[in-house]
Amino acid sequence: MSETAAVPTAAMRARAEIDLGVLRANVQTLCSRAEGAAVMAVVKSDAYGHGAVRCAREALAAGASWLGTTTAEEAVELRAAGLPGRILCWLLVPGGPWQQAIEADIDVSLGGTWAVREAAEAARAAGRPARVHLKADTGLGRNGCLPGEEWAELVAAALRAEAEGLVRIVGLFSHFACADVPGHPSIAAQLTLFREMTAYAEEQGIRPEVRHMANSAATLTLPESHFDMVRTGIAMYGLSASPALGAPEEFGLRPVMSFSAALALVKRVPGGHGVSYGHHYVTPGETTLGLMPVGYADGITRHASGSSPVLVDGKLRTIAGRVAMDMFMVDLGGDEPPVGSEAVLFGPGDRGEATAQDWAQAGATIAYEVVTRVGTRVPRIYVNGAA
Numbered sequence: 001m002s003e004t005a006a007v008p009t010a011a012m013r014a015r016a017e018i019d020l021g022v023l024r025a026n027v028q029t030l031c032s033r034a035e036g037a038a039v040m041a042v043v044k045s046d047a048y049g050h051g052a053v054r055c056a057r058e059a060l061a062a063g064a065s066w067l068g069t070t071t072a073e074e075a076v077e078l079r080a081a082g083l084p085g086r087i088l089c090w091l092l093v094p095g096g097p098w099q100q101a102i103e104a105d106i107d108v109s110l111g112g113t114w115a116v117r118e119a120a121e122a123a124r125a126a127g128r129p130a131r132v133h134l135k136a137d138t139g140l141g142r143n144g145c146l147p148g149e150e151w152a153e154l155v156a157a158a159l160r161a162e163a164e165g166l167v168r169i170v171g172l173f174s175h176f177a178c179a180d181v182p183g184h185p186s187i188a189a190q191l192t193l194f195r196e197m198t199a200y201a202e203e204q205g206i207r208p209e210v211r212h213m214a215n216s217a218a219t220l221t222l223p224e225s226h227f228d229m230v231r232t233g234i235a236m237y238g239l240s241a242s243p244a245l246g247a248p249e250e251f252g253l254r255p256v257m258s259f260s261a262a263l264a265l266v267k268r269v270p271g272g273h274g275v276s277y278g279h280h281y282v283t284p285g286e287t288t289l290g291l292m293p294v295g296y297a298d299g300i301t302r303h304a305s306g307s308s309p310v311l312v313d314g315k316l317r318t319i320a321g322r323v324a325m326d327m328f329m330v331d332l333g334g335d336e337p338p339v340g341s342e343a344v345l346f347g348p349g350d351r352g353e354a355t356a357q358d359w360a361q362a363g364a365t366i367a368y369e370v371v372t373r374v375g376t377r378v379p380r381i382y383v384n385g386a387a
Contacts, residue, residue: 014261014294014378017347018050020058021384022238022256027062029252030232033219037226038210040066040088042233044074049299049372050237050257051380053081059236060085061386068231072101072108079104088133088171091143098122102130107170111135111144116157120166133171134158134206136197138190138213140177147197155201170209172198176225179217180242191225217241220251238348239356239367247357255355257371258347259378262340263312265291266332275329276321281306288332290317292343295326299373300345303363304328311344311353313337346370 031039041059043052056067056078067087069075075089076097090109092098099122101108110116110132123130134154137144145154161167174194178184191213198211211227216235218225234241238255240248248254271285283289290312294300300308305322310330317330330343344353356367363370 012262012379013264014259014298015381016049016374016378017258017260017381017383018054019256019258019384020054020382020386022254022348023050023055023058023236024062024386026236026238026253026256027059027064027232030216030219030230030235031063033251034226034230035223037214038066038229039064040068040212040229040231041236042068042231043078044068044070044233045372048234048237048368049374051382052078053083054380054382054385055236056083058386064232066229068233072097072106075106076100076104079106090133090135092118094118098130099126102126102128105131107131107133109133109135109143109173110154110158111137112150113153113157116154116161116167120161120164123161123166129162129165130167131170132158132167133173133208133210134169134201136172136174136194138174138193138197139186140175140190142175144174147193151197151200155204155206159205169206171212172201172206172208173210173212176213176215176218179215179222179225180245182221182244187222215241217245221245234368237371239371243357243361255346255348257356257374258353259345259374260347261292261294261343261345263290263337263343264293264327264339265289266336266339268336274321275331276305276324278322281321281329281331283331287334288336289320290330290332290337290343292328292330293326294345294378295324295328297325298375298378300328301363301365301369301373303365304359307362308345308359309354309362311351313341314352316352316354 041064043056046052047055069089070091072089075087088107103126119130135144178186210229212229214225214230219230238253273283275281309316320329320331346356347353349355356370359370360367
């Protein structure tokens with residue numbers, strides 16, 4: 001990902017503007033919602049496309065006390081950039097960089113006895129104990145250990161490794177399947193099971209620093225799930241975990257990213273003119289077409305073809321025809337805005353532009369994917385930074 005610290009004077013093909021002041025305000029709102037629980041700022045996948053190092057610094061400055069990543073490589077990169085405090089990564093594989101993570105003082109997740117062995121061996125090689133969180137599968141059916149015999153085996157194996165001085169069991173955690181679906185019966189069932197599994201672990205002698213289960217949706221709507229810490233991801237970037245929960249502004253949140261491009265060409269064409277590959281769009285009459293110099297290599301999914309909105313010259317237009325690797329077209333309806341004019345794909349919506357959620361609906365996906373897939377050819381322009 002290319003980064004620019006301040007808005008440049010030269011024209012740019014495309015840009016993703018990241019408002020760090022908005023990000024800090026979002027984190028402060030989430031800290032308030034956490035009601036005393038610690039807040040983990042989740043910055044996996046390059047902070048959902050926003051830039052992990054910059055966003056992590058701002059989140060810590062705004063009140064978050066933990067950072068969360070998926071991979072050990074992501075976590076080590078944060079530490080190498082000088083990020084302080086506790087960092088948890090939760091998806092390692094056999095033979096992965098366990099030792100590197102432990103040496104960098106990264107907390108690691110254990111979801112099975114094989115992971116206990118990996119962590120113990122890496123800790124022995126590193127010459128220091130691994131800080132570990134035991135992951136319980138309470139109903140999501142992905143990573144983590146099932147209740148019953150498997151959980152008992154994981155707890156016992158972790159306690160043996162702790163007795164040998166190879167690990168420190170500092171966390172117990174799980175993850176919701178349907179926290180973004182208000183009233184879903186799995187929510188209460190998972191909470192009950194998590195309480196039972198943590199109670200068992202504590203009966204066996206585990207004394208965790210933190211128990212954590214709440215994601216963004218649960219942080220905002222399920223205070224009973226907060227325990228000692230909440231993990232806030234998508235909400236930190238001002239996007240809703242699900243339209244069913246409500247719009248971001250209903251929770252005091254605001255989108256952080258705005259994605260725009262420079263209008264690269266305007267041309268008048270006759271009616272019946274085919275546009276882009278396959279001629280899936282044919283002009284209904286004489287009109288003008290505008291060329292947007294971004295395509296699926298920049299994160300504009302082909303599912304946006306013929307559906308997603310773009311604000312050009314103060315008017316919302318729709319992508320005309322197929323999105324290509326490097327460009328797409330919009331029908332300007334006879335208008336002729338100057339070449340080089342800013343076209344806003346999505347942002348907070350203040351200027352009448354679409355939001356990431358609008359793009360998600362048009363492309364039959366979720367807002368998470370819209371911002372995360374903005375490609376590495378698009379510079380991130382940071383404004384209103386403090387940290």
